[in-house]
Amino acid sequence: MNISPAETLAAAVRGERLALARSLTLYENGELGVEEISALAQPASEFPVIGITGAPGVGKSCLIDHIVQAWSSSGHHVAVIAVDPTSPITGGALLGDRLRMSTADSADNVYFRSIATRRHGGSVPTVVKGMLAILRAAGWNRCIVETVGAGQGEIRVAAVAERIVLLEAPGRGDGVQAEKAGLVELADLIVVNKADLDGAEKTADEIRQALEVATIPTPAIILTSAITGEGIDEMLDSIESLEFNPRTASARTRECLRAMWDEKLLAHPDFDDLLVEVVAGNLSVEAALDKLTEIDEG
C-alpha cells in the first residue's frame, strides 16, 4: 500500500491519473522536491503555458471553459490549474473555479486542478511551476493557469506562465485606469470580455488609446462574450500564435527571483516563531527580517 513519492511520480509520468493527482499533492506539500521534478524529461517542443489573469469577476473561468472545450475537442490533452485565495486568518480556502467549467468534469483529455495560494503572496503560488512540469512530463500538452482575481500591480503570473492573457470587462473605471502601468504592460493578449454588455467597445477603445502612444509593439485587443460566443474563435486563433515578447524578459525574470525569494523566506524554519514574537511586541519587524536573512556562516 505504501508507495514512495518517487514511485508515485514515475507512475504519473507513465500516465496513471490517480498517481498524477497524488504527485501534484506531494509536490504542493513539499514531499517531492524540485530536484525530482527537474529530473523529469520534458517534451522537446511545447506549447507555452498560458496564464489567464484579470480582476475578480471579469470572466476568467467562463472563458477558460471555452478554451478547454476547443482544445480538448481537437484532441489536445488540456490541463488547468486554477488558483483561489487562502484565508490569511484561518488558512482555509474555498476553491470554486471548476463549478463554472462544464467540460472539466467529464472529458478524459481534460485535467482540472484547484489549488489555494496557501502561505504565498501574489496571484499565483510558485509551486505551480513544478506542478506544470509534472503535468507536461505526463503528456498534458496544453496547460492553462488561472490566477486569483488580480489586476494592476499584481504580476506574479509572469513568474509562472510563458504567455499572459489579461482579461478586462466594461464598467471597471474610467480611461485613466488603462493608462496606469503594471500588468497591462506584460500582457501578450488583452481580452475585453462581456462584449454583450454596454460599454465593452468603449473599454476596448480606452485600452487601445492608452497603448497607442507606446513606442513599442503592443498586444492585440479582442472583444469576447463568454455568453454569446462572440470573439471566442478570434481569441483562440490569437492564443495559438502568441510570440514571446523579449521586452518583458527581464521583468519576468525579476518576478521569478522575487517569487523564489518569498518562498525561501516563508520556508525559513524560524518564520512562524518570529511572527509570534513580532505580534507579541517583543521584536520589531526589522529585527525579525534581519534574523530571517542572516546568512548561515557555519
Add this chain to the structure above:
Amino acid sequence: MSTPLRIVIAKPGLDGHDRGAKVVARALRDAGHEVIYTGLRRTPEQIVRIVLDEDAGFLGLSSLSGAHAHLFPRTCELLVEAGLGNVVVFGGGIIPAPDHHELYSAGVRAIFGPGTTSSEISGFLEQANHRLGQDELVGCGGDSDWHWTGE
C-alpha cells in the same frame, strides 16, 4: 501550519437546493480546510472524477431531492471502482432516519441533517482523520464499521 484537508462538497443529481452545501463549504473553509465546491447537478461519475483529479481525501454529498438512497451508494461504489476506496464520504440534507442504516452500509460515515452545527461536522472530520492516522479503514471502501454517532 499543518497541511489543510482537501474536501470536495458535491451536489449529486437533479437538486437545485445548494444553500446547505454552500454553508457547509464555507464553514469548513473557516475551519482551515481547502474546500472544492462542485456546483449543482453533478452525476456520480463526474463527482468521482472531481475527487480523483483534486486528490481530495473527503467527500461531502448534499441531497434534498429524495434521491440519496440511489445517488450516495452509487457514488461510493464508483469511488471504490476508481481506486478511491480510501476517501471518507459523508452526507447531508433531508435524509430520513430509516434510510441511514443502508447508507452507512454503503460506506457513508456520517449523515448530517438540518440543525447540525459546523463544529459537529468539524468534530467528525477530526475523528475520521484521526482514525485514518491509526490505519483504520474508514474510507468508503474500508472494512471499518465505524460511523459518526455524535461523539
